[in-house]
Amino acid sequence: MSTTGLKAQVEQALAAVINPRHGRDIMSAGMVREVTVDPSGAVTFTFVLTREDPGSLARQARKAAAAVPGVSGVQMKVVDSAGAGERQASGPSGRPAAPTPPPPPPPPTPDEMPSLGKVLAISSGKGGVGKSTVSANLAAALARDGHRVALMDADIYGPNIPRMFGANAKPEVQGGKIQPLEAHGVKLMSLGFIVERDAPAIWRGPIIMKIITQFLKDVAWGELDYFLVDLPPGTGDAQLSLTQIVRLHGAIIVTTPQEMAVGDSLRGAKMFERVGVGVVGIVENMSYFVCPDCHARSDIFLAGGGSRLAAELGVPLLGQIPLQAGMAELADRGEPIVVSQPESPAGMALRELARTVAARTAGLAPALPITAAPR
Ligand SMILES: Nc1ncnc2c1ncn2[C@@H]1O[C@H](COP(=O)(O)OP(=O)(O)O)[C@@H](O)[C@H]1O
Numbered sequence: 053m054s055t056t057g058l059k060a061q062v063e064q065a066l067a068a069v070i071n072p073r074h075g076r077d078i079m080s081a082g083m084v085r086e087v088t089v090d091p092s093g094a095v096t097f098t099f100v101l102t103r104e105d106p107g108s109l110a111r112q113a114r115k116a117a118a119a120v121p122g123v124s125g126v127q128m129k130v131v132d133s134a135g136a137g138e139r140q141a142s143g144p145s146g147r148p149a150a151p152t153p154p155p156p157p158p159p160p161t162p163d164e165m166p167s168l169g170k171v172l173a174i175s176s177g178k179g180g181v182g183k184s185t186v187s188a189n190l191a192a193a194l195a196r197d198g199h200r201v202a203l204m205d206a207d208i209y210g211p212n213i214p215r216m217f218g219a220n221a222k223p224e225v226q227g228g229k230i231q232p233l234e235a236h237g238v239k240l241m242s243l244g245f246i247v248e249r250d251a252p253a254i255w256r257g258p259i260i261m262k263i264i265t266q267f268l269k270d271v272a273w274g275e276l277d278y279f280l281v282d283l284p285p286g287t288g289d290a291q292l293s294l295t296q297i298v299r300l301h302g303a304i305i306v307t308t309p310q311e312m313a314v315g316d317s318l319r320g321a322k323m324f325e326r327v328g329v330g331v332v333g334i335v336e337n338m339s340y341f342v343c344p345d346c347h348a349r350s351d352i353f354l355a356g357g358g359s360r361l362a363a364e365l366g367v368p369l370l371g372q373i374p375l376q377a378g379m380a381e382l383a384d385r386g387e388p389i390v391v392s393q394p395e396s397p398a399g400m401a402l403r404e405l406a407r408t409v410a411a412r413t414a415g416l417a418p419a420l421p422i423t424a425a426p427r
């Protein structure tokens with residue numbers, strides 16, 4: 053039999069396999085791609101599974117193809133639906149799709165955006181640990197060292213990057229692109245520039261996805277060396293959206309020494325690792341206090357949350373930032389401490405942190421999208 057005849061028979065056999073999730077056969081549902089048959093009867097095809105599909109469907113498909121007389125072997129590449137998905141729902145067979153409701157859109161495949169440089173997420177288990185302070189100062193310190201830096205405020209519930217940089221103009225749109233604001237050498241984008249009040253707590257999933265997508269793709273960021281993202285605390289929709297839109301180079305977790313339960317931070321770090329994003333390291337903020345008069349260092353908190361978390365994750369402690377009186381007032385004036393008081397204990401520690409982060413991320417490649425079928 054000709055290979056085209058055999059191919060048609062294989063496709064017919066595959067069309068008899070029904071996906072119980074929506075009752076359509078796997079051919080017309082577009083789950084089978086790139087069927088080839090060589091003269092020896094070896095069959096290859098790509099099988100697209102979504103997270104909701106039973107894994108046993110792949111086995112059934114293989115069996116169905118292998119059972120066709122004349123087929124000598126079946127090689128099947130199973131891929132996750134991310135990016136490939138069921139968008140061609142009428143399928144390569146050209147048959148009209150059954151009148152079932154459309155399946156939910158597959159999660160997008162994160163894009164590599166090389167013009168952004170190293171894309172680093174700054175996250176924490178809970179609020180108030182100094183995540184925004186670290187993000188703002190890290191960005192300003194990297195810019196001071198001559199790098200091209202942007203900071204995206206993805207903490208949509210409490211966007212305080214505008215305040216910390218003293219920037220609060222409405223961004224302009226030029227040539228269909230949103231122009232980022234710029235302060236202390238850092239390009240900035242925040243929901244705080246766009247809406248008056250904090251985002252209502254009902255903002256979830258799709259809206260957050262839209263905002264973050266727009267901030268990443270519709271802002272004229274230009275060519276950068278570092279793209280930092282200040283995330284809301286925890287492991288919510290913003291974290292997930294970010295990892296689905298752009299291929300991150302790594303995550304930096306901010307914690308405090310007195311965090312007795314490192315649980316929240318640990319969960320946050322694990323979430324990144326699950327989606328293939330490595331944790332660059334831990335920053336311990338409000339770590340110690342330097343007496344302004346005698347310059348003696350006192351470890352007011354002895355719990356060592358940062359080093360414990362770092363040890364638990366097997367990642368480096370990137371830096372320890374002292375508690376500094378007046379930091380909040382400086383932030384309210386729109387001046388990161390690395391700019392206004394670079395020689396202060398916290399200023400020096402944050403500048404050192406920037407160098408450590410630059411060194412640690414120098415060789416990092418962006419996270420690969422997860423394409424293996426979920427087990
Ligand atoms: N090292 C520090 N020394 C003194 N105050 C700090 C320090 N780090 C942060 N703060 C203050 O603590 C408060 C919370 O910090 P912030 O960066 O807004 O935390 P988060 O973004 O994690 O909610 C702010 O008022 C900030 O100025």
Ligand SMILES: [Mg+2]
Nearest residue numbers: 183184207212
């Ligand atoms: Mg914050």
